Amino acid sequence: MALHPSDWAWITMAAGIVAYEIACPPGELLSDATTRYGQSHMFLSSAVIGVVAVHLLRTTGLLRFIPEQLDLIHLLASLK
Numbered sequence: 001m002a003l004h005p006s007d008w009a010w011i012t013m014a015a016g017i018v019a020y021e022i023a024c025p026p027g028e029l030l031s032d033a034t035t036r037y038g039q040s041h042m043f044l045s046s047a048v049i050g051v052v053a054v055h056l057l058r059t060t061g062l063l064r065f066i067p068e069q070l071d072l073i074h075l076l077a078s079l080k
Helices: 005-023 030-040 042-060 072-077
Strands: none
Touching (some): 042 072
């Protein structure tokens, strides 16, 4: 099975996240940053997490009842 460019994008993102989490300074995990964002910008950080979660869960079929028109990432990608 040949990998698609999007497969390589996921592999690269996952590898980069794992590498960062291993090498980052103490207190600088991505989850630590998420906690800071939640404390200082609770609505915005929750909205961003929600938008990404809806997009990923909708495309896997778990939230298939949500129409494409409510998937903000899908809408942004369709602008190109």
